[in-house]
Amino acid sequence: MVALIVFMATILLSYAQEVVHPPFQTGDCSICHVKTQDGYSEALTTKVPDLCYMCHTRKDQKKIVHNPVKAGNCTLCHDPHKSKTQALLKAPSQNDLCVSCHPNIKKLLAKSKVHPPVELMSCSACHDPHSEDHEFRLKMPRKEICFMCHPDIKEHAEKSKNKHAAVFMRDGCLNCHNPHGADHPKLIHTAVPKDLCLSCHNKIMGREEDGDIIKNMAEHFALNPNPHGPNQWGDCVACHNPHGSDNFRILKAPFPSGHYAKFSQENYICFMCHDPTPFLEKETEASGFRNGKLSLHWVHVNKDKGIVCGACHDWHASSGNPHHIKDYTEFGKIKFSLNYVPTENGGFCGPLCHPRRGYDRVKPVFNPR
Ligand code: HEC
Ligand code: HEC
Ligand code: HEC
Ligand code: HEC
Ligand code: HEC
Ligand code: HEC
Ligand code: HEC
Ligand code: HEC
Ligand code: HEC
Ligand code: HEC
Ligand code: HEC
Structure with a gap:
C-alpha cells in the first residue's frame, strides 16, 4: 500500500515538474509537423x-x-x-x-x-x-547593472561628501568586483584589498584646482617596508570605505585634514583600535611616550592647536623606526627630519619644531626651554 502511494506520488510529482509546450499538449502534431498518410513525419x-x-x-x-x-x-x-x-x-x-x-x-x-x-x-x-x-x-547598461540590486551602494557612493573616483571612472563597480565569481571575499579582483588599491594608486594623483595631491601609495609602501597594523594583512578597508565616505580621505571614521587640529577623541579614527587614555590624561602610564608620568601624547595632541598624529607617525608604512615613527615629516613642500633616536626607556627627537628634546619613563629628562 505504502509502496503504491509512493509510486503514485512520484508519477504525479514528475508530471507536475514537467513543462509541456501547449501546442504539443494538444496532441495535434500537425501544428508543427507535416501530415502523412500514417500520421506525422518528423519534417516541419x-x-x-x-x-x-x-x-x-x-x-x-x-x-x-x-x-x-x-x-x-x-x-x-x-x-x-x-x-x-x-x-x-x-x-x-x-x-x-x-x-x-x-x-x-x-x-x-x-x-x-x-x-x-x-x-x-x-x-x-x-x-x-x-x-x-x-x-x-x-x-541595464554595464556600468549600471549593479544598481538594479544594490541601490544602497549607489546611493552611498553618490551621496558621500567625499566620493571615491574609482566607483565612477572607467568600468564603475567592475573596476574592483567580478560579477560572477572570485576566489576572494566580496568578489574583488585581488587576494586582498591592498593589491586592488595599489593597482590604481601607483602614481601621484590629485586635483589641481585645490592643489590637493594624493601620493603614490605603491611607491610609499615599496620604500617603507614596515606596514602598520591592518596594512600588514592588506586590509586597507579597515580604515577606508572603498565606496566613498563623508569623512576626509574616504575614511570610515573622522580624521583631521590638516597638520593641526583642536583635539577631540571623536575626531581620530585611530581610537577605533587604540587606547585614548594617553591623549585624555596628562599623567599616565598607559603609553611609552611619556617623560616620567607626563604624557607627551597629551602634551602634543590634546590642545586647541594640537599636533595631528601624522607629524610623528606613518600609519600606512614606516621605514625602520620603532612605533611607526616617521623619518621625515612634511609641511607642504617642506620636508624635515625628526631625528628620532630611541633609548632604553625613552627616546630623543630633534625636529624643526623645537630643539632636540628627550623623554625617559624611568628618569625624566630635563629639557631646557
Ligand atoms: C542560448 C539559449 C537560448 C536560445 C538560443 C533561445 N532561447 Fe528562448 N529562452 C532561453 C532562456 C534561458 C529562457 C528563460 C529566460 C528567463 O527565465 O528569464 C528563454 C525563454 C524563452 C521564452 C519564454 C519567455 C519569453 O521570453 O517570452 C520563449 C517564448 C523563448 N525563449 C523563445 C525562443 C525562441 C523563439 C528562440 C529562437 C529564436 C529562442 N527562444 C532561442 C534561452 C534561449
Ligand atoms: C502554435 C503556436 C506555437 C508555436 C508554433 C510555438 N509555440 Fe512556444 N508556446 C506557445 C504557447 C501558447 C505557449 C504558452 C504561453 C506563453 O508562454 O507564451 C508557449 C510557450 C513557450 C515557451 C515558454 C515555456 C515556459 O514554461 O515558460 C517557450 C520557451 C516556447 N514556447 C518556445 C517555443 C519554440 C522554441 C518554438 C519553436 C520551435 C515554439 N515555442 C513554437 C505556442 C507556440
Ligand atoms: C510547437 C511545434 C511542435 C509540435 C506541436 C510538435 N513538434 Fe515534434 N518537433 C518540433 C521541432 C521544432 C522538432 C525538431 C527538434 C530539433 O531540431 O531538435 C521536432 C522534432 C520531433 C521529432 C524528432 C525527434 C526529436 O525529438 O527531435 C519527433 C519524433 C517529433 N517531433 C514528434 C512529435 C509528435 C509525435 C508530436 C505530437 C504529439 C510533435 N512532435 C509535436 C516541433 C513540434
Ligand atoms: C549553444 C551554445 C550557447 C549557449 C547554450 C549559450 N551561449 Fe552565450 N554565446 C554563444 C556564442 C557562440 C556566443 C558568441 C561568441 C562569443 O563571443 O563568445 C555567445 C555570446 C554570449 C555573450 C557575449 C559574450 C561577449 O564576449 O560578447 C554572453 C554575455 C552570453 N553569450 C551569455 C549567455 C547566457 C547568459 C546563456 C544562457 C542563457 C548563454 N550565453 C548560452 C553560445 C551559447
Ligand atoms: C539581480 C540582483 C543583483 C545584481 C544585478 C547584482 N547583485 Fe550583487 N548581490 C546580490 C545579492 C542578492 C547579494 C547577496 C546579498 C547581499 O550581500 O546584498 C549580492 C552580493 C554582492 C556582493 C557581496 C558578496 C559577498 O561575498 O558578500 C558584492 C561584492 C556584489 N553583490 C557586487 C555586485 C556587483 C559589482 C554588481 C554589478 C556587476 C552586482 N553585485 C549586481 C544581487 C545582485
Ligand atoms: C575601489 C574598489 C571598489 C569599487 C569601485 C566598488 N567596490 Fe564594492 N567593495 C570593495 C571592497 C574592497 C569591498 C569589501 C569591503 C569591506 O570588506 O569592508 C566591497 C564590498 C562591496 C559589497 C559588500 C557589502 C559591503 O558593503 O561590504 C557590495 C554589495 C559591493 N561592494 C558592491 C559594489 C557596487 C554595487 C559598486 C559600484 C557602485 C562597488 N561595489 C564598487 C571595493 C570596491
Ligand atoms: C549580477 C549580474 C550577472 C549575472 C547574474 C551573470 N552575469 Fe554575466 N556578466 C555580467 C556583467 C556585468 C558582465 C560584463 C563583465 C565585464 O565587462 O567585465 C558579464 C559578462 C558576461 C560574459 C562575457 C564576458 C566574459 O567574461 O566572458 C559572459 C559570457 C557571461 N557574462 C555569461 C554569464 C553566464 C553564463 C551567467 C550565468 C551562469 C552570467 N553571466 C550571470 C553580469 C552578470
Ligand atoms: C580603479 C582605480 C582605483 C582603485 C582600484 C582605487 N582607487 Fe582610490 N582613487 C582613485 C582615483 C582616480 C582617485 C581620485 C584622485 C583625484 O581626486 O584626483 C582616488 C582617490 C582615493 C583617495 C582620496 C580620496 C579623497 O577624498 O581625497 C583615497 C583615500 C583612496 N583613493 C583610497 C583607495 C583605497 C583604500 C582603495 C582600495 C580599496 C582604492 N583607493 C582603490 C582610483 C582608484
Ligand atoms: C589605520 C588606518 C588606515 C589604513 C589601514 C589605511 N589608511 Fe590610507 N589613510 C588613513 C588616513 C588617516 C589618511 C588621511 C590622512 C592624511 O593623509 O593626512 C589616509 C590617506 C590615504 C590616501 C591619501 C594619501 C595622501 O597623499 O593624501 C590614500 C591614497 C590611502 N590612504 C590609501 C590607502 C591604501 C592603499 C591602504 C592599504 C594599503 C590604506 N590607505 C590603509 C588611514 C589608513
Ligand atoms: C609629537 C610626536 C607624536 C605625535 C603627534 C603622536 N605620537 Fe604617538 N608616539 C610618539 C612616540 C615618540 C611614540 C613612542 C613612545 C615610546 O618610546 O614607546 C609613540 C607611540 C605611540 C603608540 C604606541 C603605544 C604607546 O602609546 O606607547 C601609539 C598607538 C601611538 N603613538 C598613537 C598615536 C596617535 C593615535 C596619535 C594621534 C592622535 C599620536 N600617536 C600622536 C610620538 C607621537
Ligand atoms: C583597524 C585598527 C587600527 C586602526 C584604526 C589604527 N591602528 Fe595603529 N595599530 C593597529 C595594530 C593591529 C597595531 C599593531 C601592529 C603594528 O605595530 O603595526 C598598530 C600599531 C600602531 C603603532 C605602533 C604601536 C607600538 O607599540 O609600537 C602606532 C604608532 C599606531 N598603530 C598608530 C596609529 C595611528 C596614528 C592611527 C590613526 C591614524 C592608527 N594607528 C589606527 C591597528 C590599528
Whole structure:
C-alpha cells in the first residue's frame, strides 16, 4: 500500500515538474509537423525559427543578438515538446545550459565565492538570453547593472561628501568586483584589498584646482617596508570605505585634514583600535611616550592647536623606526627630519619644531626651554 502511494506520488510529482509546450499538449502534431498518410513525419511545416515566430514575438529585435538566436537555433536551448526545466530548456538548469557553451564562466562558478544572484536566480537575472540593447545583452547598461540590486551602494557612493573616483571612472563597480565569481571575499579582483588599491594608486594623483595631491601609495609602501597594523594583512578597508565616505580621505571614521587640529577623541579614527587614555590624561602610564608620568601624547595632541598624529607617525608604512615613527615629516613642500633616536626607556627627537628634546619613563629628562 505504502509502496503504491509512493509510486503514485512520484508519477504525479514528475508530471507536475514537467513543462509541456501547449501546442504539443494538444496532441495535434500537425501544428508543427507535416501530415502523412500514417500520421506525422518528423519534417516541419516551416523551418525553425519561423515556426516559433508563428506564435511568439521575435527574439532578435534588439541591438545585440545572442549568436545562437541570430542563427535561428532556438532548439539548441529549447525542447519544442516538453522538458523538466522551466522555459522548456534542454539542460537540468539555466546555468548548466549557459555554461555548456561558456566554459570560462563555468570556471568562475567553481570559485570559492559565487555572486549570490548567479546561483539563486541564474544568468537571466542580468543577461537576456535572446537580445538586448546593452553590451553583453545586460538588462541595464554595464556600468549600471549593479544598481538594479544594490541601490544602497549607489546611493552611498553618490551621496558621500567625499566620493571615491574609482566607483565612477572607467568600468564603475567592475573596476574592483567580478560579477560572477572570485576566489576572494566580496568578489574583488585581488587576494586582498591592498593589491586592488595599489593597482590604481601607483602614481601621484590629485586635483589641481585645490592643489590637493594624493601620493603614490605603491611607491610609499615599496620604500617603507614596515606596514602598520591592518596594512600588514592588506586590509586597507579597515580604515577606508572603498565606496566613498563623508569623512576626509574616504575614511570610515573622522580624521583631521590638516597638520593641526583642536583635539577631540571623536575626531581620530585611530581610537577605533587604540587606547585614548594617553591623549585624555596628562599623567599616565598607559603609553611609552611619556617623560616620567607626563604624557607627551597629551602634551602634543590634546590642545586647541594640537599636533595631528601624522607629524610623528606613518600609519600606512614606516621605514625602520620603532612605533611607526616617521623619518621625515612634511609641511607642504617642506620636508624635515625628526631625528628620532630611541633609548632604553625613552627616546630623543630633534625636529624643526623645537630643539632636540628627550623623554625617559624611568628618569625624566630635563629639557631646557
Ligand atoms: C510547437 C511545434 C511542435 C509540435 C506541436 C510538435 N513538434 Fe515534434 N518537433 C518540433 C521541432 C521544432 C522538432 C525538431 C527538434 C530539433 O531540431 O531538435 C521536432 C522534432 C520531433 C521529432 C524528432 C525527434 C526529436 O525529438 O527531435 C519527433 C519524433 C517529433 N517531433 C514528434 C512529435 C509528435 C509525435 C508530436 C505530437 C504529439 C510533435 N512532435 C509535436 C516541433 C513540434
Ligand atoms: C502554435 C503556436 C506555437 C508555436 C508554433 C510555438 N509555440 Fe512556444 N508556446 C506557445 C504557447 C501558447 C505557449 C504558452 C504561453 C506563453 O508562454 O507564451 C508557449 C510557450 C513557450 C515557451 C515558454 C515555456 C515556459 O514554461 O515558460 C517557450 C520557451 C516556447 N514556447 C518556445 C517555443 C519554440 C522554441 C518554438 C519553436 C520551435 C515554439 N515555442 C513554437 C505556442 C507556440
Ligand atoms: C542560448 C539559449 C537560448 C536560445 C538560443 C533561445 N532561447 Fe528562448 N529562452 C532561453 C532562456 C534561458 C529562457 C528563460 C529566460 C528567463 O527565465 O528569464 C528563454 C525563454 C524563452 C521564452 C519564454 C519567455 C519569453 O521570453 O517570452 C520563449 C517564448 C523563448 N525563449 C523563445 C525562443 C525562441 C523563439 C528562440 C529562437 C529564436 C529562442 N527562444 C532561442 C534561452 C534561449
Ligand atoms: C549553444 C551554445 C550557447 C549557449 C547554450 C549559450 N551561449 Fe552565450 N554565446 C554563444 C556564442 C557562440 C556566443 C558568441 C561568441 C562569443 O563571443 O563568445 C555567445 C555570446 C554570449 C555573450 C557575449 C559574450 C561577449 O564576449 O560578447 C554572453 C554575455 C552570453 N553569450 C551569455 C549567455 C547566457 C547568459 C546563456 C544562457 C542563457 C548563454 N550565453 C548560452 C553560445 C551559447
Ligand atoms: C549580477 C549580474 C550577472 C549575472 C547574474 C551573470 N552575469 Fe554575466 N556578466 C555580467 C556583467 C556585468 C558582465 C560584463 C563583465 C565585464 O565587462 O567585465 C558579464 C559578462 C558576461 C560574459 C562575457 C564576458 C566574459 O567574461 O566572458 C559572459 C559570457 C557571461 N557574462 C555569461 C554569464 C553566464 C553564463 C551567467 C550565468 C551562469 C552570467 N553571466 C550571470 C553580469 C552578470
Ligand atoms: C539581480 C540582483 C543583483 C545584481 C544585478 C547584482 N547583485 Fe550583487 N548581490 C546580490 C545579492 C542578492 C547579494 C547577496 C546579498 C547581499 O550581500 O546584498 C549580492 C552580493 C554582492 C556582493 C557581496 C558578496 C559577498 O561575498 O558578500 C558584492 C561584492 C556584489 N553583490 C557586487 C555586485 C556587483 C559589482 C554588481 C554589478 C556587476 C552586482 N553585485 C549586481 C544581487 C545582485
Ligand atoms: C575601489 C574598489 C571598489 C569599487 C569601485 C566598488 N567596490 Fe564594492 N567593495 C570593495 C571592497 C574592497 C569591498 C569589501 C569591503 C569591506 O570588506 O569592508 C566591497 C564590498 C562591496 C559589497 C559588500 C557589502 C559591503 O558593503 O561590504 C557590495 C554589495 C559591493 N561592494 C558592491 C559594489 C557596487 C554595487 C559598486 C559600484 C557602485 C562597488 N561595489 C564598487 C571595493 C570596491
Ligand atoms: C580603479 C582605480 C582605483 C582603485 C582600484 C582605487 N582607487 Fe582610490 N582613487 C582613485 C582615483 C582616480 C582617485 C581620485 C584622485 C583625484 O581626486 O584626483 C582616488 C582617490 C582615493 C583617495 C582620496 C580620496 C579623497 O577624498 O581625497 C583615497 C583615500 C583612496 N583613493 C583610497 C583607495 C583605497 C583604500 C582603495 C582600495 C580599496 C582604492 N583607493 C582603490 C582610483 C582608484
Ligand atoms: C589605520 C588606518 C588606515 C589604513 C589601514 C589605511 N589608511 Fe590610507 N589613510 C588613513 C588616513 C588617516 C589618511 C588621511 C590622512 C592624511 O593623509 O593626512 C589616509 C590617506 C590615504 C590616501 C591619501 C594619501 C595622501 O597623499 O593624501 C590614500 C591614497 C590611502 N590612504 C590609501 C590607502 C591604501 C592603499 C591602504 C592599504 C594599503 C590604506 N590607505 C590603509 C588611514 C589608513
Ligand atoms: C609629537 C610626536 C607624536 C605625535 C603627534 C603622536 N605620537 Fe604617538 N608616539 C610618539 C612616540 C615618540 C611614540 C613612542 C613612545 C615610546 O618610546 O614607546 C609613540 C607611540 C605611540 C603608540 C604606541 C603605544 C604607546 O602609546 O606607547 C601609539 C598607538 C601611538 N603613538 C598613537 C598615536 C596617535 C593615535 C596619535 C594621534 C592622535 C599620536 N600617536 C600622536 C610620538 C607621537
Ligand atoms: C583597524 C585598527 C587600527 C586602526 C584604526 C589604527 N591602528 Fe595603529 N595599530 C593597529 C595594530 C593591529 C597595531 C599593531 C601592529 C603594528 O605595530 O603595526 C598598530 C600599531 C600602531 C603603532 C605602533 C604601536 C607600538 O607599540 O609600537 C602606532 C604608532 C599606531 N598603530 C598608530 C596609529 C595611528 C596614528 C592611527 C590613526 C591614524 C592608527 N594607528 C589606527 C591597528 C590599528
